[in-house]
Amino acid sequence: MRPPRDPKKSSSSLRDSEGAPKDPPHHSANHGASTVTKLINAYRKVPTPTNRARLQKYLEKHPMAVVMATKEEAEFLKTNDFRF
Numbered sequence: 001m002r003p004p005r006d007p008k009k010s011s012s013s014l015r016d017s018e019g020a021p022k023d024p025p026h027h028s029a030n031h032g033a034s035t036v037t038k039l040i041n042a043y044r045k046v047p048t049p050t051n052r053a054r055l056q057k058y059l060e061k062h063p064m065a066v067v068m069a070t071k072e073e074a075e076f077l078k079t080n081d082f083r084f
Contacts (some may be wrong), residue, residue, distance in 0.1 A: 034068040040076065059084040 016022055033041075039058055043051040059065060059082055066074055066084050077084065 034065070036062070036065040036069050037073065040069065040073050044076070056082055 036055075036058065039051075039055040043055050059077070063084050066077065069077070
């Protein structure tokens with residue numbers, strides 16, 4: 001069994017010079033975005049049949065997900081004939 005970790009000695013890259021925790025790095029532009037937003041952004045970036053099918057399948061399974069989309073995203077879905 002390992003001894004408990006000392007929080008002051010752990011992961012210096014996640015602590016500032018005074019030892020206080022830093023905010024975690026954000027690796028994605030979609031960090032914190034809803035799943036429907038991530039799928040819309042993926043389809044906008046690379047409009048392949050696979051991305052379209054993923055987005056359509058998600059909308060069929062979660063029809064109220066459109067509520068989480070912005071007005072522009074909802075208009076994009078309507079313009080591109082997505083069913084929700």
